[in-house]
Amino acid sequence: MTKRRQTRHRAFDPDPDAPGRMCDMAGCTANAGYRAPKSRQTLREYYWFCLDHVREYNAKWDFYKGMTPIQIETHLQSDSSWQRPSWKLGSLGKPSKFEERLRDPLGLLSRARHARARSRPHDALERRAPKPIKQHLSALGLDWPLTMEELRAHYRNLARQHHPDANGSDPRAEARFKEINVAYTTIRAFLSAQ
Incomplete structure (x- = not known):
């Protein structure tokens, strides 16, 4: 019977x-x-001791000796994440915007964001309306950039105002109402395709 060799250190x-x-x-x-x-x-440079002296040295060893309580707390916090930067769960290291974290069921924040976007000076290319809908935007009296909600709200107001039933079957109101419908349909299709 052979003796098994012990490979682990005691x-x-x-x-x-x-x-x-x-x-x-x-x-x-x-x-x-x-x-x-x-x-x-x-920490990678060592003293070499016998067993009795290493026990004595370790009993007196204080890693935090000479550090203030704030430095100790900071060191402990950085050790909890292995001294690497950390972010809030789900943000993937990207800073998160306050508005995106809020629920906005009434759309109040999105309206304010669009108003701020329009008030900011944009690049000339961003402000220019796309050619396929430029004429239709002017027919409705709208500016570019435009959201679907703004388009719908403006269309409802114009449709109520120029509807033939509201204008006593006036032929000019009927022609304007048709022009509004064509412009609205074209712009809506353009915005939906984006």
Whole structure:
């Protein structure tokens, strides 16, 4: 029967990578088999001690020695995320806009956003109406850029105003009403395709 070789180190076994030298504690002549970090700033540089002296050194070791409570708290918080930047869940590192996080069932914020967009100076190309609907926009008296909600609201007002029933079957009102319907249908189809 062969004996099984133990590959795991026991808790107090000397480090297998020990340099084979004497203990770094002054006056000690024992072999150094245990390492301990030199300071908080240089954690990869070590003292090499014998078992008794490494226990003594570790009992006195204070990682946070010389730090203020605020520095300690900051260090603990950065350690909780492995010292990497973190973001709120779901934002994927992008800053989130306040308006997008709110629910806006009445559309109050979206109206304000569109009003701000129109008041801001835009690039000349953005303000220019697309050619296929330019004539229809002028027929309705609308400016570009335009949302579907604004188009519908403006169309309802014009349709009520120029409907033949509201104007006593006036032929001019009927012609204007047809022009409004054609313009509305064309612009609506254009906005839906985008």
